[in-house]
Amino acid sequence: MGTKKDMQGFCTQAVHAGYAPDSETGALVPDISQNVSFYFTSANDAAEKFSLSRPGFSYSRLTNPTVAALEKKLAALEGGAGATCTASGLAAHQMLLFALMNSGDEFVASSRLYGGTYNQFRNSFSRSFGWQCRFADLGDIDSFKRAVTEKSRAIFIESLSNPSGAIADIEAIARVAEEAGIPLIVDNTIATPYLCRPFDWGASIVTYSTTKYLNGHANAMGGAVIDSGKFDWSQNDKFPALSKPDESYHGLAFHKEFKEMALTYYCHAVGLRDLGACQQPLNAFLTFTGLETLGLRMEQHCKNALAVARHLEQHPDVAWVSYAGLDGSPYKPMADKYLNGRASGVFTFGVKGGFDTAVDLVGNVKLFRHVANIGDTRSLIIHSASTTHSQLTEEQQLKADVRPEGLRVSIGIEDAADLIADLDQALAAATQKAA
Numbered sequence: 001m002g003t004k005k006d007m008q009g010f011c012t013q014a015v016h017a018g019y020a021p022d023s024e025t026g027a028l029v030p031d032i033s034q035n036v037s038f039y040f041t042s043a044n045d046a047a048e049k050f051s052l053s054r055p056g057f058s059y060s061r062l063t064n065p066t067v068a069a070l071e072k073k074l075a076a077l078e079g080g081a082g083a084t085c086t087a088s089g090l091a092a093h094q095m096l097l098f099a100l101m102n103s104g105d106e107f108v109a110s111s112r113l114y115g116g117t118y119n120q121f122r123n124s125f126s127r128s129f130g131w132q133c134r135f136a137d138l139g140d141i142d143s144f145k146r147a148v149t150e151k152s153r154a155i156f157i158e159s160l161s162n163p164s165g166a167i168a169d170i171e172a173i174a175r176v177a178e179e180a181g182i183p184l185i186v187d188n189t190i191a192t193p194y195l196c197r198p199f200d201w202g203a204s205i206v207t208y209s210t211t212k213y214l215n216g217h218a219n220a221m222g223g224a225v226i227d228s229g230k231f232d233w234s235q236n237d238k239f240p241a242l243s244k245p246d247e248s249y250h251g252l253a254f255h256k257e258f259k260e261m262a263l264t265y266y267c268h269a270v271g272l273r274d275l276g277a278c279q280q281p282l283n284a285f286l287t288f289t290g291l292e293t294l295g296l297r298m299e300q301h302c303k304n305a306l307a308v309a310r311h312l313e314q315h316p317d318v319a320w321v322s323y324a325g326l327d328g329s330p331y332k333p334m335a336d337k338y339l340n341g342r343a344s345g346v347f348t349f350g351v352k353g354g355f356d357t358a359v360d361l362v363g364n365v366k367l368f369r370h371v372a373n374i375g376d377t378r379s380l381i382i383h384s385a386s387t388t389h390s391q392l393t394e395e396q397q398l399k400a401d402v403r404p405e406g407l408r409v410s411i412g413i414e415d416a417a418d419l420i421a422d423l424d425q426a427l428a429a430a431t432q433k434a435a
């Protein structure tokens with residue numbers, strides 16, 4: 001799935017990008033660099049590294065060799081200038097907005113978001129940091145225009161939103177951001193760079209919870225900010241952290257000094273330095289390994305999800321299925337445009353029996369695992385209204401497409417027939433109990 005002729009294909013880059021065999025030891029995969037600090041060869045070397053005039057490692061809160069290998073692989077797969085890894089996906093949001101915003105600034109976000117992101121944006125960021133979030137409706141591009149003010153510093157959307165399956169019109173929203181002189185940030189966690197390339201449609205920055213599909217095996221938390229390197233931070237006065245001299249680095253201006261790497265350098269040198277939510281080397285190693293099979297896994301996730309969704313669509317006890325990969329889905333045209341006709345492995349469906357039957361179904365699955373996660377090799381199921389989205393009011397839940405009879409599944413890479421059989425027996429058990 002390589003997009004440009006002069007570039008290697010996606011699966012080749014997924015295996016090879018980010019690391020070459022070590023010239024001293026010949027080690028074929030990156031070492032887990034369990035080092036806090038890195039030796040300076042002289043006082044001058046130390047001073048230059050601390051003032052950012054010489055690249056290199058000094059202290060693992062800012063940079064670490066294993067994390068750096070993952071950052072290089074992620075930037076390559078996304079077609080970006082640089083990447084910064086964080087402890088989790090939510091830590092990536094915080095560090096990125098910390099670079100773009102001052103207290104009293106605003107940003108615009110789609111209301112169709114992962115529940116944790118919605119809480120973070122709606123409650124915590126405004127209370128603690130004074131970053132006000134104005135929400136817009138993904139289905140109404142004008143609502144983004146109306147939400148933008150002089151104080152706006154970014155627009156934030158999910159390419160394929162969790163859990164509703166809505167797909168954003170990235171190109172149209174990127175135009176709104178461009179007119180406002182602010183970057184469009186796309187959380188591409190569920191679509192992954194294998195299915196969707198937000199930079200090709202005008203997005204400036206992509207974020208990930210690498211915890212999900214990129215790691216793929218549910219064994220390491222992590223997040224990432226990937227910068228396209230194309231946004232001009234000096235075009236207006238909105239981004240002083242990047243365009244104005246930084247006092248803590250003796251008046252260095254990041255955009256002038258580091259050009260397309262300005263945001264990436266800022267995220268390491270100030271974001272990770274001051275917020276501290278760095279990624280651990282072991283987690284970076286596990287995600288680096290997971291990424292090697294991302295293309296293979298996404299093919300199987302998409303194929304299985306389509307088979308299971310088609311089966312449920314015909315099931316007499318199922319009221320509705322919301323999966324953008326289905327021909328009848330209102331999001332299918334967007335899936336065709338932005339995701340190559342595919343729709344990843346996460347979707348929702350509703351049972352005719354309502355809330356209680358949905359809860360019972362979760363209690364009766366045998367192969368599906370009842371957990372609050374997505375993007376694992378294993379198939380997962382959860383009743384969103386009573387769990388991931390329970391901190392939201394009913395009105396907020398409906399805005400996020402979370403319904404009382406709805407279940408969210410993350411379809412794994414097992415054999416589709418086994419997944420269908422498991423859902424069939426759980427549906428039968430739950431419906432029988434309700435009758």
Ligand SMILES: *Cc1c(COP(=O)(O)O)cnc(C)c1O
Binds near residue numbers: 209
């Ligand atoms: C899980 C998730 C996040 C948060 O990531 P963590 O790694 O759990 O902090 C953000 N966005 C989306 C779409 C997610 O699914």
